[in-house]
Amino acid sequence: MVNDPGDVGCLRRLPHLDELQARARAVNRRLLDTERVGQGCVLASPAFERIARPTFTEDGRRAPALRFGDPRVQALAGALCTTTLAVTGITNRSLRALMTGLLGGAKYSMNQAGYDLARLRVNGLITRLEHRNLYRLTDDGLAFAIFYTKVHDRVLRPLLAVDQPPSPSSIRKALHDIDIHVTQRINNVRLLPTAA
Structure with missing residues (x-):
């Protein structure tokens, strides 16, 4: 159904209008933030080095690299650029659906999606919502996704072809x-x- 309040987790009828408006404003704010970050996306050198090379977090945990040019990482960056994920959030299932298409139909398992979500979280590119298996992009995560995608698609691909x-x-x-x-x-x- 088009414009169904259930799409944002609300009930129908006038008594729920305030809740529906609040949720719709939150969705709109996330969408506008996504577009704002996409317009001025420059990944500062320290942030790029932190993401592109294996590092350690402040609490001493290993943060795996997200190497630029790796087909799986590029597909992951492309998946994170979709406005659907930026607005509704990221789940293992939604990530698998997008990644399968971006990897040209190659198999992308639940375990691979779980690993990718974990390394995005450890690198500070997504945050997990409490008591849910739902993740939101951070500002660094959105900058990472847009930067990797834009540089690959708009600079490297045309230069190589x-x-x-x-x-x-x-x-x-x-x-x-x-x-x-x-x-x-x-x-x-x-x-x-x-x-x-």
Whole structure:
């Protein structure tokens, strides 16, 4: 049903209007916060190092790395960017549904989702709501997700595919010329090509 108060956990009828308005305002606030963080998403160097490398938390626990470029981490960042998760929260089930699609249909088990949720929590990217198996993104978590996704999709992917259409033919020709000159230089020095 469209616009069902049950979607935000409220009952119908006028006696519940105040509760419904409060919950709708909270959903709207989370959505606006998500959009605000997405507009100015710069991951400061210390935060990036803390997330991208294995570290230890303040209480001495090991925080596993979320390495940039790793397909599972990139899919995880993409899943966290969805407004649905930002507004409704993250569960093991909702994360599995998104990750399966983002990983190209590859199997993504309940245990993998649990591990990913744990490492996001330990790195301070999500927080668990009390007495529930529901998580919310922190500001750092949203910045992580948007930064990883934007840099990968808008910078690296186009740069790596610059030698293929629809990139401009002048750039493809320049890369082809560079490849020819590098190959000639290697041949002149008589370096053996490495095994691929």
